[in-house]
Amino acid sequence: DAGVTQSPTHLIKTRGQQVTLRCSPKSGHDTVSWYQQALGQGPQFIFQYYEEEERQRGNFPDRFSGHQFPNYSSELNVNALLLGDSALYLCASSGGAGGYNEQFFGPGTRLTVL
């Protein structure tokens, strides 16, 4: 049973560029949440997708947007990258028979903005 997968694992971009990160949830899960983890900090909630719609959103600017596809996979897009966007981006899935409280995290995408 494949767990949560994310791609790419590492990414280097320059300020002003745009980036797309991808996530495939654990089999049987229908909800995908995205988190940003800066160095030395705990993960911060960006947004959550369920039934292809954004259900909840954290305190992040509109430069951060997302999408969920019919197969429950998800993308996180960040426009006009800033140096402060450098972080580990984590995707977590939940739902289905496992319920919605326990979230399973993918290995993350480490984004560096130069």
Add this chain to the structure above:
Amino acid sequence: RKEVEQDPGPFNVPEGATVAFNCTYSNSASQSFFWYRQDCRKEPKLLMSVYSSGNEDGRFTAQLNRASQYISLLIRDSKLSDSATYLCVVTPGYSTLTFGKGTMLLVSP
């Protein structure tokens, strides 16, 4: 005030020691509580849920005091493999997790 606050670390303990982590949360509407473990440069993994009655899983004991909005994690007989960052997590609902900053534990031989 931060939503979830944890003891600043790191905690350095010898093998076999007992160590306790403390956490407070500000949102009284929080419904679920967890401890996650995160190894260096890895993703967080659920260590255990925390229930009002307190719960134990082997060497790990978690406690919740809703009145004080306080959560704790006790690790007995520390192992080298327990070295990691421990993240206190609360959720107000819809499974959106609010993490603390984490407390690093270093267990030495």
